[in-house]
Amino acid sequence: MKKSVITIAVAATVGLGTIFGAAPLKIEAESISKLKGEQNKIQEKRSDLKSGINQANDKISDLQNQQADVKSEMKRIDFAIGDTTTKINEKTAKIEETKAEVAKLQEETKVIKERIEKRNVLLKDRARSYQETGGMVNYLDVLMGSTSFSDFIDRANAVATIMQADQDILKQHEADKKELESKQAQVETDLASLEKMLADLEKMNQQLSAQKAEKDKLLGALKNQEAEEHEHIMDLTEEEQLLAAQDAAIQKAIKMEQEAQARAAAEAAKAAKNSQASGGGGASTTIPNNSSGYWTQPAVGRLSSGFGGRGDGNHYGVDIANATRVPIVAAADGVVIKSYSSTSYGECIFISHSINGQVYTTVYAHMSSRIAGNGAVVKKGQQIGVMGNTGASEGQHLHFELHKGPWTQDKRYAIDPASLVPLPGR
Ligand SMILES: [Zn+2]
Numbered sequence: 001m002k003k004s005v006i007t008i009a010v011a012a013t014v015g016l017g018t019i020f021g022a023a024p025l026k027i028e029a030e031s032i033s034k035l036k037g038e039q040n041k042i043q044e045k046r047s048d049l050k051s052g053i054n055q056a057n058d059k060i061s062d063l064q065n066q067q068a069d070v071k072s073e074m075k076r077i078d079f080a081i082g083d084t085t086t087k088i089n090e091k092t093a094k095i096e097e098t099k100a101e102v103a104k105l106q107e108e109t110k111v112i113k114e115r116i117e118k119r120n121v122l123l124k125d126r127a128r129s130y131q132e133t134g135g136m137v138n139y140l141d142v143l144m145g146s147t148s149f150s151d152f153i154d155r156a157n158a159v160a161t162i163m164q165a166d167q168d169i170l171k172q173h174e175a176d177k178k179e180l181e182s183k184q185a186q187v188e189t190d191l192a193s194l195e196k197m198l199a200d201l202e203k204m205n206q207q208l209s210a211q212k213a214e215k216d217k218l219l220g221a222l223k224n225q226e227a228e229e230h231e232h233i234m235d236l237t238e239e240e241q242l243l244a245a246q247d248a249a250i251q252k253a254i255k256m257e258q259e260a261q262a263r264a265a266a267e268a269a270k271a272a273k274n275s276q277a278s279g280g281g282g283a284s285t286t287i288p289n290n291s292s293g294y295w296t297q298p299a300v301g302r303l304s305s306g307f308g309g310r311g312d313g314n315h316y317g318v319d320i321a322n323a324t325r326v327p328i329v330a331a332a333d334g335v336v337i338k339s340y341s342s343t344s345y346g347e348c349i350f351i352s353h354s355i356n357g358q359v360y361t362t363v364y365a366h367m368s369s370r371i372a373g374n375g376a377v378v379k380k381g382q383q384i385g386v387m388g389n390t391g392a393s394e395g396q397h398l399h400f401e402l403h404k405g406p407w408t409q410d411k412r413y414a415i416d417p418a419s420l421v422p423l424p425g426r
Contacts, residue, residue: 034357253354290381317401346391363401
């Protein structure tokens with residue numbers, strides 16, 4: 001009974017295709033042009049990403065030029081620091097020398113002062129002895145004792161000479177003392193000026209060191225900026241690679257679309273058969289029942305977390321949990337655009353789907369193993385992996401995302417899978 005119904009349904013569909021032969025062709029052309037539109041959008045996005053990468057590369061070379069400038073400025077500062085340090089050492093040595101000279105002059109002045117002191121004492125003693133013996137009378141005695149006028153002159157001259165000599169020695173000492181004092185004053189002035197120069201040089205050296213520290217800080221900041229740009233390029237490159245894979249997947253989808261359209265009637269019949277088979281209760285407990293529409297449930301389990309349903313509101317998919325390591329299946333026909341191991345997604349597969357010209361992307365994360373590689377063409381309900389707890393996951397579950405359009409870093413095309421895909425209950 002059932003068998004005959006299917007036969008009739010297949011016959012009817014095939015018949016329609018035959019009767020309205022032009023109609024499927026029109027549908028085909030329409031969906032292919034939609035796919036091409038999607039492909040154009042992806043290619044535009046790719047060229048945006050490529051120009052973003054170029055801009056980042058320009059920024060990097062600009063940052064590298066700035067770093068080279070800063071480095072040459074730092075070299076100049078280093079040279080100036082070396083120069084002032086040499087001068088500081090020279091001035092310090094000169095100051096030591098001058099201080100020694102001051103000490104020497106002080107010593108010499110002290111000696112002269114002592115001599116003057118002694119001479120003064122001597123002269124006072126002599127003056128006192130003149131007074132005690134009658135002073136000038138004594139000289140007069142000398143003079144009066146002269147035997148002739150010529151003798152008198154000689155004696156008078158001798159007295160004057162002795163007195164003059166005493167005066168001259170004293171004057172010479174005073175002159176020496178004055179000269180020494182003026183020399184000392186000059187050297188002390190020199191010392192003060194040297195000390196000022198040294199202070200100026202030390203200040204200059206401090207300023208140069210501060211400048212160097214500032215340049216060092218600037219260099220660090222430029223290096224950080226460059227590292228950020230490199231990271232940015234890595235992100236953009238990764239996204240671009242994903243879009244390139246998606247581009248290729250759509251290209252494949254365009255080719256497949258014709259076959260798919262041609263087989264549309266047969267596919268519909270098969271879907272009906274599957275639907276009846278699942279309705280018959282003979283379904284496996286680990287493989288989800290293959291639904292009749294474009295979409296099927298990706299894994300057996302319970303819905304442990306809904307779309308956007310976390311505290312932070314940033315859950316871009318749904319979680320299906322199961323204590324058993326159940327199979328994960330493709331939610332719809334498509335092409336695997338990425339099959340890889342990620343630190344966050346764990347063992348993960350991305351599938352690109354083209355449904356009536358609309359591109360969808362599904363993501364299956366945290367699997368324990370993957371059994372579909374890059375570029376693999378998969379059918380709805382076909383196993384692609386096994387549920388697991390890999391990557392940033394707490395507890396065994398499937399994290400499933402649905403994007404209406406391509407997958408992007410910001411997940412701006414993510415939609416609630418519940419709107420299209422059959423999901424288990426909580
Ligand atoms: Zn999740």
